[in-house]
Amino acid sequence: MTTRKRIAQNENAPEEDTSSGRPAANVVPIKRRRRMARPAEPSSSRKNAGPAAPRRLDTITALLSRDQGATIAELTEATGWQPHSVRGAIAGALRKRGLAIISETDGQVRRYRAPQTL
16 A cells, blocks of 8 residues: 555645655646735725825926026925936926026026916
8 A cells, every 4th residue: 555645625636756755747736826915906096095296397397487496406405306316307307398498697696497488
């Protein structure tokens, strides 16, 4: 008599080779279905979350649209970005949005502004 056991509930269960403790060579293991880390949230929950916070580029646009414009120091304080990031946003993203940026120097302070187009 061999020491192999057969599970009555699952006839496809792999049999073990008692001499080595490994599954028998002619048995193919069954793949397990992977589970996600957490279930996906329905998209409707985002819609009911309320108004979105203003984006930093919108904050920069609002500051540049003022009559006096804004300095790099004012923009960095409002966004929390470093000065080179603010300059990059002005030169790249805001110009791609179609804003005409004017740079003026008052003594030693450079001010940027985006005139209102009517």
